[in-house]
Amino acid sequence: MFDNLLGSFWPYTIDGLILGAIYGLVALGYTMVYGVLRLINFAHSEVFMIGTMAAAFVVMTMGITQPLTGFALVGGLLLMVLAGGLASAGSAALLERIAYRPLRKRGASRLAALISAIGASLFLQELFALVIIPHVFNRPQQGRNQMGVARIMQKDVLFTIGGAQIRIDQVIIFAASILMMILLDLLVNRTKIGRAIRATSQDPETAVLMGVDIDKVVRATFLIGGLMAGVAGALFVLQFEVTKFSIGFLLGIKAFTAAVLGGIGNIRGALVGGMFLGLIENYGAGIFGSGWKDVIAFTVLVLVLMFRPTGILGESLQQARA
Amino acid sequence: MSETTSMIKGRNPLRAATSGVRDRWAAAPGWQRWIVYAVLFVLALLLPSDSLAPIMSPYSDWASVLFFPIGTFVVLAIGLNVVVGQAGLLDLGYVAFFAIGGYSMALLGTKLGLNFWEILIAGVILSAVSGVVLGAPTLRLRGDYLAIVTLGFGEIVRQTAENTDAIGGPRGIAGIPHPPSIDGVEIFGVQIFHYGVLDPRPYYYLLVVVATAIIILVKRWEKSRVGRAWAAIREDEDAAEVMGVPTFKFKLLAFAIGASIGGAMGVVWAGKTISINPNDFLFMLSATILAAVVLGGSGNIPGVILGAFLVAWLPERFRGLSDYRILAFGAALVVLMIFRPEGILPSRRRKAELEEGTGGMGSMGAEVPGTEAQPVSEGASK
Numbered sequence: 001m002f003d004n005l006l007g008s009f010w011p012y013t014i015d016g017l018i019l020g021a022i023y024g025l026v027a028l029g030y031t032m033v034y035g036v037l038r039l040i041n042f043a044h045s046e047v048f049m050i051g052t053m054a055a056a057f058v059v060m061t062m063g064i065t066q067p068l069t070g071f072a073l074v075g076g077l078l079l080m081v082l083a084g085g086l087a088s089a090g091s092a093a094l095l096e097r098i099a100y101r102p103l104r105k106r107g108a109s110r111l112a113a114l115i116s117a118i119g120a121s122l123f124l125q126e127l128f129a130l131v132i133i134p135h136v137f138n139r140p141q142q143g144r145n146q147m148g149v150a151r152i153m154q155k156d157v158l159f160t161i162g163g164a165q166i167r168i169d170q171v172i173i174f175a176a177s178i179l180m181m182i183l184l185d186l187l188v189n190r191t192k193i194g195r196a197i198r199a200t201s202q203d204p205e206t207a208v209l210m211g212v213d214i215d216k217v218v219r220a221t222f223l224i225g226g227l228m229a230g231v232a233g234a235l236f237v238l239q240f241e242v243t244k245f246s247i248g249f250l251l252g253i254k255a256f257t258a259a260v261l262g263g264i265g266n267i268r269g270a271l272v273g274g275m276f277l278g279l280i281e282n283y284g285a286g287i288f289g290s291g292w293k294d295v296i297a298f299t300v301l302v303l304v305l306m307f308r309p310t311g312i313l314g315e316s317l318q319q320a321r322a
Numbered sequence: 323m324s325e326t327t328s329m330i331k332g333r334n335p336l337r338a339a340t341s342g343v344r345d346r347w348a349a350a351p352g353w354q355r356w357i358v359y360a361v362l363f364v365l366a367l368l369l370p371s372d373s374l375a376p377i378m379s380p381y382s383d384w385a386s387v388l389f390f391p392i393g394t395f396v397v398l399a400i401g402l403n404v405v406v407g408q409a410g411l412l413d414l415g416y417v418a419f420f421a422i423g424g425y426s427m428a429l430l431g432t433k434l435g436l437n438f439w440e441i442l443i444a445g446v447i448l449s450a451v452s453g454v455v456l457g458a459p460t461l462r463l464r465g466d467y468l469a470i471v472t473l474g475f476g477e478i479v480r481q482t483a484e485n486t487d488a489i490g491g492p493r494g495i496a497g498i499p500h501p502p503s504i505d506g507v508e509i510f511g512v513q514i515f516h517y518g519v520l521d522p523r524p525y526y527y528l529l530v531v532v533a534t535a536i537i538i539l540v541k542r543w544e545k546s547r548v549g550r551a552w553a554a555i556r557e558d559e560d561a562a563e564v565m566g567v568p569t570f571k572f573k574l575l576a577f578a579i580g581a582s583i584g585g586a587m588g589v590v591w592a593g594k595t596i597s598i599n600p601n602d603f604l605f606m607l608s609a610t611i612l613a614a615v616v617l618g619g620s621g622n623i624p625g626v627i628l629g630a631f632l633v634a635w636l637p638e639r640f641r642g643l644s645d646y647r648i649l650a651f652g653a654a655l656v657v658l659m660i661f662r663p664e665g666i667l668p669s670r671r672r673k674a675e676l677e678e679g680t681g682g683m684g685s686m687g688a689e690v691p692g693t694e695a696q697p698v699s700e701g702a703s704k
Contacts, residue, residue, distance in 0.1 A: 040469065099656050103660060112659045115616050116660070118612070118613070119652045122652030125652075126646070253470070257470075257474070291485040301470070301474045302475065305460065305471050
C-alpha cells in the first residue's frame with residue numbers, strides 16, 4: 001500500500017507543491033474577503049474559472065500551433081497572466097458591486113449573501129457553458145466539456161531531485177506564486193490601502209471613524225483577491241492545459257480548505273495551507289489511489305475544523321502588525 | 323410581535339392584505355383549520371389528474387414530474403427547513419442524507435432482500451445516526467464554517483460511493499425492488515397500492531402520505547418546547563445558552579431530524595427509480611433545495627413548500643428554454659436576495675428577525691450603520 005508512495009515520493013511531492021501553490025493563490029481571495037467582510041465568497045471559484053478562460057482565450061487568439069521560444073514565449077506568458085489577472089480582478093469587483101454590495105448596504109444576513117453568491121456562481125458557470133465558450137470562443141462542442149488549450153512552451157526538464165523530474169513550467173509556476181505572495185504581503189503591510197484593509201478587518205466601525213472609506217476597501221479586497229485567482233488561473237492553464245466551465249467548483253472548495261488550514265484571514269497562512277493541502281492530497285492519492293484525492297482533501301478540512309479551527313498559523317488579517 | 327405587525331401593515335397595502343388573511347388564520351378555531359388541512363390533502367391527491375397535465379407539464383408525464391422532482395423537492399425542502407429555517411444552521415451538504423437513504427434502500431433491498439417498509443425505518447435511523455455523527459463534532463463551529471464542513475461532507479459521501487466498488491462504484495446499483503404491492507384496491511380506475519413500473523401515481527400517493535406525516539411532525543415540533551429552543555438559538559445563540567437552553571443538544575436534534583427526513587425521502591425515491599448512481603447526488607441538488615427553502619421563505623412550512631414547488635416545476639414546465647434555465651435560476655437568486663431576502667412567503671417571526679438585521683446568521687463585517695447616504699436598514703433605527 002505504501003510502496004507506491006515511497007517509490008515515487010519525490011514526484012508526488014513536486015506535484016503536490018505545484019498544485020498547492022495554485023490553491024494558495026486562490027485561497028488568498030477567500031482569506032482576504034473573509035478577513036474584511038466575514039463572508040465566504042462562494043463565487044470566488046468562478047472568478048478563478050474566468051481567469052483560466054481568459055488565459056485560454058489568449059492562447060487561442062495567438063493561434064499557437066507549436067510551442068513558443070525566446071521573447072515570444074516571455075511575452076505570451078506575461079500576456080496570459082495579465083489577461084487572467086485582469087479578467088478575474090474585474091469580474092470579482094463586478095461581483096462585489098452586483099451581488100454583495102446591495103446586500104451589505106441593507107445589513108442583510110450572511111445567509112442571504114451566501115445564497116446570492118451561489119446564485120452568481122451558477123449564473124457565471126452557465127454563462128460560460130452556454131454563451132461564451134460556444135459563441136465567443138467559437139467552440140460549440142465544448143460548452144460543457146473539457147476544453148484543451150494548446151501547449152505554449154516546451155516543457156523541458158531542468159533538473160531532477162531524487163527521481164522527480166522538475167520541468168521549467170513547474171519552476172515558473174512555483175516562482176510566480178511566491179512572487180505574488182511577497183508582493184501581496186508588501187501591499188498589505190506597507191501601503192496605505194493595505195493599512196486600510198487591516199484596519200477594516202480589525203474593527204470596521206473605528207476604521208470608519210478614522211476616515212477609512214469602507215466601500216473602497218471592500219472593492220480593493222475583491223480586486224486583489226480576484227487578481228490572485230486570475231494569476232492562479234493562468235498558471236493552472238500553463239500546467240494542465242485544460243479548462244472547463246465548472247473547473248472552479250472543486251478547486252474553489254479546496255482553496256477554501258487551504259485558507260482555513262492556514263488560518264482564515266491570514267495571508268501568509270494561505271500559501272502554507274495551500275502547500276500543505278496539495279502535499280496531503282498527493283500523498284493520500286499515492287497511498288489510496290487517485291480516486292480518493294478529493295475525499296482526502298475534504299476529510300482534512302473536517303478534521304482541521306474539528307481540532308484546530310484557527311488553522312496552522314492562526315487567524316490574523318487583524319493581528320498582522322500595524 | 324404586534325408592534326412589528328403594525329409596522330408591516332402600515333407600509334404596503336398588499337402586505338396589509340396578506341397580513342389580514344394571516345390574522346384571520348391565526349384566530350381561526352382548531353376545527354376550521356383541520357377542515358382546510360383535509361381539503362388541501364385531498365387536493366394534493368387529486369393533483370395528478372389528466373386534465374391538469376397538458377397545462378402543468380406539456381413536455382413530460384405529469385404524474386412522474388409530481389413524484390420527481392416536485393414531490394421529492396418539497397419533502398427535502400421541509401427537511402432542510404428544520405435545519406436552516408428553524409434552527410438557523412446552514413447546511414450545504416443536505417444531499418448526503420438523501421444519498422444515504424437512497425443507498426440504504428438500494429443495498430438493503432438488493433443484498434439483504436428486506437422490504438420497503440423495513441428499509442424505510444432502517445434508512446431513517448441510518449441517516450439520523452449519520453446526521454449525529456457529522457453534527458456532534460462540527461456543530462460547535464461558527465455558522466459559515468459549518469456550511470463548508472457540510473459541503474465537504476456531501477462531497478465525501480458522493481465520492482466515497484463512487485470509489486467503493488462494493489456498492490457499485492460509479493455505475494451505482496440497479497434492480498432496486500419496489501415497495502410491496504397490495505393489488506385489487508382500485509379507486510377511479512387507479513390501482514392505488516400497486517407499485518409497478520408503468521403507473522407513477524401510486525408512488526405519488528405514497529409520497530403525499532409520507533410528506534403529510536412529516537409535515538404534521540415538523541409542525542408539532544415547531545410549536546413545542548423544541549421549536550421555541552430552535553428559534554432562540556437562531557436569534558441569538560449566546561443569549562439562549564445563558565437562558566439555560568442546551569443549545570448544542572438542540573442543534574444536534576435539528577440536524578438529526580433534518581437528516582432523517584432527507585433519508586426517508588431517499589428511501590421513497592429509490593423505491594421508485596430502480597437504479598441509482600453517485601451522480602444522482604451532486605452538490606447542485608443541495609444548492610437547489612437550499613434555494614427552494616430561501617426562495618419560499620425559510621422557517622415557514624407553506625412558504626417552503628411553495629418555494630420547492632416553484633424550483634422543481636418551473637424548469638420542467640419551461641423545458642423549451644431548458645438550456646437557459648439554470649442561468650435564469652442563478653440570476654433570480656441574486657435578484658431575490660437583493661430585493662426580498664425573506665423569500666416569497668416568510669413566517670412573521672423570521673421576517674421580523676430579518677428586518678432587525680441578521681436573521682440569525684450574523685451579519686457581514688464591514689457593515690457600519692449610518693455611514694452611507696442611503697438608510698442602511700429599517701431595523702437600525704428601532
